[in-house]
Amino acid sequence: MVPVPPPDNVMPTKLKATVPISVNDFVVLPLTLPTTPSYPVDAKHYLYLRLNAPKLPTDSTPREVFCVNVPFDATAATLKVLFSQQLGGGRLEEVRFEGGIRTSKGIAAPLTQSRGKKRKRGLEFEGGGEAEVVEVGQLPQVWDRELHPGGSTAVVRFVDKESAELALRAAKQAVKSGRTIMWDTPASAGDEDARPLGSARYLAHHTLRYPDPATLQESVDTFISAFNAQDDARNKELARLRAVPDEDGFVTVTRGAKQKPAELVAEEAAERERQKKKRERKQVGEDFYRFQNREKRKEEQRGLVRGFEEDGRRLEELRARRGRMRVE
Secondary structure, rough: OOOOOOOOOOHHHHHHHHOOEEEOOEEEEEEEEEOOOOOOOOEEEEEEEOOOOOOOOOOOOOHEEEOOOOOOOOHHHHHHHHHHOOOOOOOOEEEEOOOEEEOOOOOOOOOOEEOOOOEEEEOOOOOEEEOOOEEOOOOOOOOOOOOOOOOOOEEEEEEEEEHHHHHHHHHHHHHHHOOEEEEEOOOOOOOOOOOOOOOHHHHHHHHHOOOOOOHHHHHHHHHHHHHHHHHEEEEHHHHHHOOOOOOOOOOOOOOHHHHHHHHHHHHHHHHHHHHHHHHHHHHHOOOOOHHHHHHHHHHHHHHHHHHHHHHHHHHHHHHHHOOOOOOO
C-alpha cells in the first residue's frame, strides 16, 4: 500500500507540537521549500537565527544576524529576498558564508557572497630570509556553482542595528502566527549566478571536467611562472647563506665542479647557527649569577697557589738530594 502524502501547506499535528519556537537564543524559523515534479509536497527546512555574538566582536557585530542550517542552495540573493521581503524589510549590506572569503560577486555591490580561498605558496628559510608569496595558477572549477553542506552557517550584516533587530522580531512573529515563509531558489530570487540543479547540474559538471586546451595552457603557464619565481628566490637566498662566515670568521670559497650543492651549504649554515645559539644558551646558564663567577675565579686562584707550593716542595727535595752520595 502506497502512503498518501499530506496536502500542501498542512503539517501533521504531532509535528506541530514537537517543533519549538526557539532553542536557547535562536529563533527557529520554518522555511517552506518549493515543490518539484519528483516531490510535489511542500517540505520544511528549519533556519536558526540570532544576533551575532562572536568571541571577538567588532564595530559591525551589533548589526549582524547569525544564521545556522542555511539551505544548501542559499546565496546572497536568496537571503536578501528572505529578509527584505518577508522578514521586516531591512536592508542588507553583506552576506558571509562559512568557509569562504568576500568577493565583489553578489546581488548588488557592496552586498557580497563568499567564495573559496585561493591557494598561495611561499618560501621560508631557516636563515631568516623569506621569499615573496606568489599565487599559484589554479585549475578550472569542475562545478558550476557552490552548494553548502548541511548545518552550514552564514552571517548577514544589515545597514544598522535596528534593521537586524527588526528582522529577528519579524521572524518571531511569523513563527508565532504560523505564517508560511517561502524559500526562494536562486533562480526565482533573481540571482545572476544561479545554476540549475538535478541532472542539468551533473551534465554541466561533466562538461567542466574537460576544459578547452587554451584554459589548461593558461593555468600551466601561470604555475610554471610561479615556480620559476620561487626557484630564483631560493637560489638568491642560498647564495646569501654561502657568504655567511662560520663560527671562526671564515668563509668557505669553492670553485667549479667542486662546489657543494646549494642545499648542503644552506643546511651546514643552519647547523652552525643552531650550534652557536646552543653554546650561547649554555654559557648564559652557567654565568647567570654573579657569585658563581666569583667562586669560579677564587677556585682557579687556589688551584694556582696549590700548584706553586707543590712545585716549591719538589725543588727543595731535588736540592737536598744533590749533595748526598749514594753507596752502592
